[in-house]
Amino acid sequence: MAATRAAGDTGRGGGSPIHGWPAHPRARLGGFGIEPPLNDMERMFQQTLRKFALEVMRPIGQRLDRMSAARVIAEDSPYWDFRRQLLDLGVRLEMLLALPPEQRARMFCIAYEELGYGDGGLAISAGASTLPHYLSALFGNGFLMERFPEETLGCWAITEPDHGSDTLDPAGMLRHPDGRHGRPNTVARFHNDRVVLNGQKSAWVSNGTVAEVCILYCAADTGDGPDPAHGCVLVLPLDLPGISRGQPLEKHGQRGNPQGELFFEDVEVPLDYVLAGPEDYQRAVYCILTEANALMGATWTGVARGAYDLAYEYAHERRQGGVPIVRHQLVAYKLFHMFRRIEASAALSRRVVHYNHAADLPAVQASIAAKITATQMSFDVASDALQLFGGNGLTHEYPIEKILRDCRAAMIEDGSNDVLALKGGHYLMDEDRL
Incomplete structure (x- = not known):
């Protein structure tokens, strides 16, 4: 039988670190929780964002929460102060995407956890704003990335008045055997070198009332009628003729995230604005x-x-x-x-x-x-x-x-x-x- 080790002997060729503990041990965790120590870049990033969350996002979020939806998007609204100061932070997708995968993942988590720490609605607004540029980058579409830089205020439009979360299920894998998707509310009709949009997206489009650019998911019609299972994705500016917006949505929570409807009436865009055609929709x-x-x-x-x-x-x-x-x-x-x-x-x-x-x-x-x-x-x-x-x-x-x-x-x-x-x-x- 092996001899009993002396107290404090770790068996690893050195004294035990336990001897350095206080007599009454009590660990104190950092502001980012139970996580291995952040490196210098991560720590500065987290501290900068925490300061922004507490000094900018939280007070602005509380002010916006007490305003009407129309006041939230008014020219003199604190929402625009938040946007300006967020851009001034200099946190850029290009910087994050250039990092190795493990480092990039850690930085993404730090960024969004800290934005959420400040204000949930403003964090969702900030995240939605980046989606047109971010998805263009993931699809490797240099034209759309250059046409709509990440500083451009974006939105993501997918849900429709008659189609909510089922728009996330274009293959119909969750549908009841007797169920039918029904006619889509928004259809992109492909015609020669153009796409013509008609229809409506629901009032739940984050940033829908203020965005400059939209990443739009909708049914596609290539000649045989609209097909929600083989839709398309477009990234397009929201100042085109035929695009209008509904009233800002009054809602229970996340009132700092301006949401509202988008309407499309014979909106024509070139094929250059198509990020994913029917073959890539899934x-x-x-x-x-x-x-x-x-x-x-x-x-x-x-x-x-x-x-x-x-x-x-x-x-x-x-x-x-x-x-x-x-x-x-x-x-x-x-x-x-x-x-x-x-x-x-x-x-x-x-x-x-x-x-x-x-x-x-x-x-x-x-x-x-x-x-x-x-x-x-x-x-x-x-x-x-x-x-x-x-x-x-x-x-x-x-x-x-x-x-x-x-x-x-x-x-x-x-x-x-x-x-x-x-x-x-x-x-x-x-x-x-x-």
């Missing part, structure tokens, strides 16, 4: 669903961390029964479960983004898992946080009730969680065994 839906859902996971993890930090600070300041409420067992219990859920969501979303940036073919089921986990978790954490605030949490004096409303909207946008779960389950199936 790839294009898979691509944007993979990218958007993964970054939704990071964003709403950041939102939840913001809610947790507010509750954590309040629990140390608010006194009840003669002590800070954090000393009460139930409060500490709730904070711990909020903490562990956030860290589990962060681990999943960061792992998914890392996997998808490194893989030859990203996994849409992984992105869906990250989105559903983070959005549901953020709502649960925000609800628990509001409970710790008690009656104060229901007032406008504290931002927690706004965060709860923002989180509720996240479980519907970019595909409702219920429909996405069905789609994710379908992608888990092994078709070779069916």
Whole structure:
């Protein structure tokens, strides 16, 4: 039998690091959670964005939340201050896309978690704005990248008045056997060297009321009638003749994200604006669903961390029964479960983004898992946080009730969680065994 090791002997040729611990050990985590130490570039990036989140996004988001939807997009609105200061930060897609996959994935997660930490609605607006340029880059379309640089305010239009999350299922894999998609609300008719657009996109187009450029997903008609299963994707300016917009949408949460309808009446665009034709449409839906859902996971993890930090600070300041409420067992219990859920969501979303940036073919089921986990978790954490605030949490004096409303909207946008779960389950199936 081997001799018992002396106390402090690690068996690795040196003394134990335990001897350097305090007598009463208590680790303190950084603002980015349970994560191996960030390198110098990552740490500066995270700190810069956290400062921006706290000093710019959060106060502007709270001001926008109290405004009418029309005031949010007015010329003198704080929304435009946010846009200017966001661009002044100098965070560019080209910079991120030039990094090696692992580094790029870490930087994407830092960026979107910190934007979410500041304000969920503004973070979604910022993310949607980049999609026309980002998807053009992923498809390697240099013309569209140059025509619409990332500073251009963009939007993503896919859902329609009669077609919500089912627009994310063009192959009909989730449809009831007796179900039919029905006539699409927006159709792109290909005619010689032109595309003619007619129809309407729903009021849920993020940035729809203010965007300069749109990445548009719609049914295509190449001569045999509109076919939603073989649609097309266009990247087009929104100042063309025949394009109009609906009224800004008044809504429950994410009021800093300006949403509204888009209308197309005999809008003609050259074929140069086609990012993906009918033969590439399934790839294009898979691509944007993979990218958007993964970054939704990071964003709403950041939102939840913001809610947790507010509750954590309040629990140390608010006194009840003669002590800070954090000393009460139930409060500490709730904070711990909020903490562990956030860290589990962060681990999943960061792992998914890392996997998808490194893989030859990203996994849409992984992105869906990250989105559903983070959005549901953020709502649960925000609800628990509001409970710790008690009656104060229901007032406008504290931002927690706004965060709860923002989180509720996240479980519907970019595909409702219920429909996405069905789609994710379908992608888990092994078709070779069916």
